[in-house]
Amino acid sequence: MFKKEDLLTNVNDAETIIGESVQVKGHFESNGNIIINGSLEGDIKTKGAILVGEKSKINANIEAEEMVIKGEINGNLKINGYLSIKELAKIIGDIECVQISIEKGAEINGQVTITNKKAKNNLKKESLKEDTTETEEN
Amino acid sequence: MNIFLYDDYLDKYKKKVRKIEETLNKLNLQGKILYLNNIKNIETSLQNEINSGAKTIVVVGNNKTLNNIVNYLANISEKIPVAIIPVGPNNSIAESLGVINEKEACYILSSRRIENIKLTLANNLMFIKDIYIAGKDISLNINNSYNLKIQKDGDCFIFNIPPKDEYFNNKKTILKENYLNLYIKIGSKSKSYLKAKKIEVNKTKEKAIIDNSIEIETPVNIEPSNKQIPLIVGKDRTFNL
Numbered sequence: 001m002f003k004k005e006d007l008l009t010n011v012n013d014a015e016t017i018i019g020e021s022v023q024v025k026g027h028f029e030s031n032g033n034i035i036i037n038g039s040l041e042g043d044i045k046t047k048g049a050i051l052v053g054e055k056s057k058i059n060a061n062i063e064a065e066e067m068v069i070k071g072e073i074n075g076n077l078k079i080n081g082y083l084s085i086k087e088l089a090k091i092i093g094d095i096e097c098v099q100i101s102i103e104k105g106a107e108i109n110g111q112v113t114i115t116n117k118k119a120k121n122n123l124k125k126e127s128l129k130e131d132t133t134e135t136e137e138n
Numbered sequence: 139m140n141i142f143l144y145d146d147y148l149d150k151y152k153k154k155v156r157k158i159e160e161t162l163n164k165l166n167l168q169g170k171i172l173y174l175n176n177i178k179n180i181e182t183s184l185q186n187e188i189n190s191g192a193k194t195i196v197v198v199g200n201n202k203t204l205n206n207i208v209n210y211l212a213n214i215s216e217k218i219p220v221a222i223i224p225v226g227p228n229n230s231i232a233e234s235l236g237v238i239n240e241k242e243a244c245y246i247l248s249s250r251r252i253e254n255i256k257l258t259l260a261n262n263l264m265f266i267k268d269i270y271i272a273g274k275d276i277s278l279n280i281n282n283s284y285n286l287k288i289q290k291d292g293d294c295f296i297f298n299i300p301p302k303d304e305y306f307n308n309k310k311t312i313l314k315e316n317y318l319n320l321y322i323k324i325g326s327k328s329k330s331y332l333k334a335k336k337i338e339v340n341k342t343k344e345k346a347i348i349d350n351s352i353e354i355e356t357p358v359n360i361e362p363s364n365k366q367i368p369l370i371v372g373k374d375r376t377f378n379l
Contacts, residue, residue, distance in 0.1 A: 019328035021292070026284025038330070042284060 015048065020055055034064075036071075043075075054088055061093075069106075076110075140169025140247075141184070141192045143207070145199030151225050154240055158198065158223055161244040169196070174203070181210045188216050194370070196221045196247060200228040202351035204266065212257055212264050212365035221247045221370035228350055231267045234299045236372025246372045253371045258298040258318065259363040265348045266369075268297045269360060272344050278320070279338040286332075292324035296337055296360050299377055316362045336361045 015032025018024055022038035030046040037053035042060050044050065049066035052058060056071035063078045069089040077083070079097035087105035094110045102108070148155050162168060170187065177183045184195065184207065195211070195218055197204045204222055211220060223243040224232035237243045257264040276288040288294060297319040318337055322330040337360045339346060345353040 014331075015333065017329065017331045019322060019324065019330035021288065021290040021324045021328055022322060022330050023287045023289055024284055025287075028284050037328070 014051075018056075028060075052089075067097075139187075139190075139192055140167060140194045140196055141187045142169055142171045142196045142198055143180075143184075143203065144171055144173045145197075145203040145225075146173075146175040148198065148225060154225055155198070158225075158240050158244060161241055162247075165244055165248045167244065167247055169194075174199075174206070180206055184210065185214070188214070188218060192218060194219050194221060194247070194250075196223060198223045198225060200224060200226060200351070201231050201267070201349045202228065204231055205349050205351050208257065208266060208367065209264050211367050212363070217254075217368050219250070219252050219368040219370050223247070230301075230350055231299075234267055234301065234376045235369055236375035238372070238374070242372065247370060249370075251371055251373075252368045253375075254366045255299070255369050256316065256366045257363045258296075258360060260346070260348055260354060260358050260360050263348060263352065263354065264363055264365060265298065265352075266367075267299045267349050268295050268301075269358070270295050270347045270350070271339055271342055271356070273342055276342055277340040279340070280320075280332065280334045281336050288322055288324065290324050292322055292328075294339075295321045295323075297321060298362075301376060318360060318362065 013033055014035045016030050016034045018036045018038040018040065020037045024038065024040045026042045028040065028042060028044045031048065032046065033048040034044070034046055035051045035053065036056045036058065039057045040060055044060050045063045047065060050062065050064045052069045052071045052073060054070045058071065058073045059075060061075045062073070066081045067077065067079050068084045068086065069091065070086040072090045074092045076093045077095045077097070082099040083095065083097040085091065085100070085102045085106045085108070087103040090107045092109045095108070095112045096115060098115060100112070100114055172183055174180065197220065211218070221243070222232045222235065222237055223240050224237055225240055232243070237246055255266060257266060260269050271294045274288070274291045276292065276294050278286045280286055300319050317333040317335060320332040320334055320337060339356050339358045339360065342356045346356055346358050347353055
């Protein structure tokens with residue numbers, strides 16, 4: 001995963017890069033980080049992070065761990081962690097994420113839901129740990 | 139015994155060939171020389187040498203010389219290590235294997251560091267390094283899952299062995315994973331990289347070129363093969379296994 005503020009600025013961190021003037025259509029699935037500077041239609045799913053570049057145009061539903069958006073997206077986003085929406089971003093679609101930052105100038109047309117799944121999961125893990133410790137002590 | 143396979147064009151490089159032979163003599167790496175221009179059927183000739191106990195096949199030439207025997211070597215039961223002594227241009231395979239020049243190649247042959255390299259299949263041809271397609275509107279189907287279109291004039295490479303590059307140098311497990319590596323370059327700015335299990339190149343105006351030496355018509359189906367050949371490599375090869 002990337003550091004929050006410089007998510008995917010380094011090409012070496014990305015498993016997949018879709019460059020400018022490259023068009024992808026269909027079901028795109030990956031286990032790693034993705035940088036998109038071209039266009040994409042269909043759906044994207046990754047266990048890593050996605051960076052959508054300024055010139056990219058995406059018509060797709062997206063599921064990822066983390067995401068940075070600088071370009072245009074027409075589709076629903078389901079982000080299991082942090083979502084960063086930069087000033088030139090345009091999003092038409094519903095957003096579900098755990099943490100979000102939106103820069104001044106960004107456009108969003110859709111419903112934004114910020115869930116706290118990760119925090120809940122962490123709480124569960126901690127309480128499980130406590131239970132185990134108690135049992136060991138007993 | 140070493141079997142040296144000399145390409146036809148080596149006539150133009152007599153001085154270099156003499157130096158190679160001197161170095162090989164110094165290193166006590168003599169063997170039998172087969173001249174490609176004297177051989178009617180290279181596969182039969184090689185099989186005879188293997189049956190007579192050949193321990194190493196040393197290709198003295200370039201990508202094309204090596205490609206003459208790749209499909210044969212991949213399909214025989216005896217796994218004979220193959221080395222390359224690069225002479226002249228078109229030696230990108232040798233470079234990827236960490237064999238930069240003919241003198242160094244002799245020492246690498248002496249060191250005998252062997253790596254089993256999996257080959258990639260393009261239609262019915264196996265190749266070692268890459269397949270290249272140039273042009274506009276190149277359309278690829280990836281993993282039967284999505285289509286990728288190159289909208290401007292570009293260069294499209296599908297690598298079995300990746301080159302020295304800012305992206306590939308950091309992906310050291312790349313050969314282990316049994317994936318193809320797709321690299322697309324459009325102009326100086328746009329670069330795309332993808333991993334894929336299977337790539338189908340649709341019909342294109344230009345032919346596809348295997349290892350910068352064999353032209354094939356498109357469409358072409360590209361996928362990792364289950365065949366491999368033992369290659370003698372240098373320390374500076376562009377991949378890790």
